[in-house]
Amino acid sequence: MPELPEVETVVRGLRVSLPGRTIDEVRFGKTDFVDDPLLISERVPGLKISSVTRHGKFICIQLEPDSASQNMSGGHCLIVHLGMTGQLTVTDPGAPVKPHTHVFFALNDGRELRYRDVRRFGRMLTLPAAGLADFKKLLGKEPLEIGEEEFCQVIGSRRTRLKALLLDQTVLCGVGNIYADESLFRARLHPARTAEKLKREQLLALRQAVREVLEEAIRFRGSSISDYRDSEGKSGTFQLQHRVYQRDGEPCLHCKSVIRRMIVAGRSTHFCPTCQPAGRTRNISKKKTTQRTRPRVRNSKSKKSK
DNA sequence: AGCTCTTCCTGAAAGC
DNA sequence: TGCTTTCAGGAAGAGC
Secondary structure (H helix, E strand, O other): OOOHHHHHHHHHHHHHHOOOOEEEEEEEOOOOOEOOHHHHHHHOOOEEEEEEEEEOOEEEEEEEEOOOOOOOOOOEEEEEEOOOOEEEEEEOOOOOOOOOEEEEEEEOOOOEEEEEEOOOOOEEEEEEHHHHHHHHHOOOEOOOOOOHHHHHHHHHOOOOEHHHHHHOOOOEOOOOHHHHHHHHHHOOOOOOEEHHHOOHHHHHHHHHHHHHHHHHHHHOOOOOOOOOOOOOOOOOOHHHHOOOOOOOOOEOOOOOOEOEEEEEOOEEEEEOOOOOOOOOEOOOOHHHOEOOOOOOOOOHHHOOOO
């Protein structure tokens, strides 16, 4: 599931092949995840890709008029959110079209930018270039850029659970379920603790943990749990470094306690009950803490064929 | 302000 | 073996 490290990896890959190319044509399959497909079909062809950037979990492909083109509609941004299963890849147009591929951008170098999304939880839209600043204002702070004081103020003032805060894209943008759990484990903070009740050093530990987890995951090119692939179609490997996420029932790598799973903020949440003591939490229900009776199969590699 | 629940969607795993 | 049910999750909206 693409979170900040996965999106950053995709963006870095797209940056190698897209800037300088012109989009000649756009074709759509299913469009229920596209804000206005007709508008994209009208605006985008003939525009040249100037840069590719990331804002939280959003990919922004910046487009400008190509001097050789008739398209005089001015600069635009193509905004893509990968949702749960979105993939943006640059391929040879002759390459087999994988199932659930719904958008095709023909490029002037003969290749094709394809968007594939099995569950269609992603989103695609265009904005006039001038609208990007307002779009970014809707998002929270970038977790890799936020300073200590700002973090303490933004997080420490909130009367809500840490897990819910980390997932709230209007507070910090880019953190999702995997990296929220992994960050809280490294900061030794229970997911259901109330942010407002944390001491300054705990807030700083959380900021540091979020940074470290995200930076490390970027180095591993993201976590591939099910569908995530980078712009070249390759998997990341950070899932092998997870210390709590989807490890419920297994021993904590630090203290050997059994990793537990509970629902916080409507999300499956994994934590070590010893390393992350409950402290002062809100509405913590023991009934919601569960442990799998059988270890889950985490990926195809763990299936042993005999 | 913040919480829970629901909806969208598909495929894999679990359950029977 | 094969069919049915459950679950995973990002984001948005409803309702409390």
